[in-house]
Amino acid sequence: MKTVIIGDFQQKVDELLIRHRSILDSLSKYQDTNSRVNRAITKTVTTCGCLTVNATRQDIPKDATFKDYKQYMDSHFNGNLCENCREIIESKIGDNLFYLAALCNILDLNLEDILTKEYKKISTLGHFNLT
Numbered sequence: 001m002k003t004v005i006i007g008d009f010q011q012k013v014d015e016l017l018i019r020h021r022s023i024l025d026s027l028s029k030y031q032d033t034n035s036r037v038n039r040a041i042t043k044t045v046t047t048c049g050c051l052t053v054n055a056t057r058q059d060i061p062k063d064a065t066f067k068d069y070k071q072y073m074d075s076h077f078n079g080n081l082c083e084n085c086r087e088i089i090e091s092k093i094g095d096n097l098f099y100l101a102a103l104c105n106i107l108d109l110n111l112e113d114i115l116t117k118e119y120k121k122i123s124t125l126g127h128f129n130l131t
């Protein structure tokens with residue numbers, strides 16, 4: 001599959017989006033698609049069962065250095081996504097990206113610029129960008 005450049009994606013969304021040109025419609029669709037991503041991830045545990053959740057307090061040794069934190073932080077889930085759940089989650093994330101691009105179009109924001117700025121920011125802040 002050919003890799004799509006994010007600017008091309010944003011342009012295609014602009015071409016295709018007819019029904020949700022209103023900022024209110026796009027905001028509510030963006031929020032709706034976000035909840036569908038969360039729901040799809042939840043269903044990997046509650047319906048499919050390919051993932052399980054086992055959450056406990058993060059237990060970081062007192063003498064651990066900041067750089068060591070990653071190895072002590074638990075994701076609180078076990079297992080691997082099955083192919084079906086992976087496809088569903090990818091699809092829901094795609095829908096969410098569609099409405100994120102739609103919002104950017106309405107607000108005249110360039111998604112590629114935002115991504116570049118964010119990349120530079122996290123690259124500069126490095127390990128201190130935890131919160």
Ligand SMILES: [Zn+2]
Nearest residue numbers: 048050082085
């Ligand atoms: Zn699954």
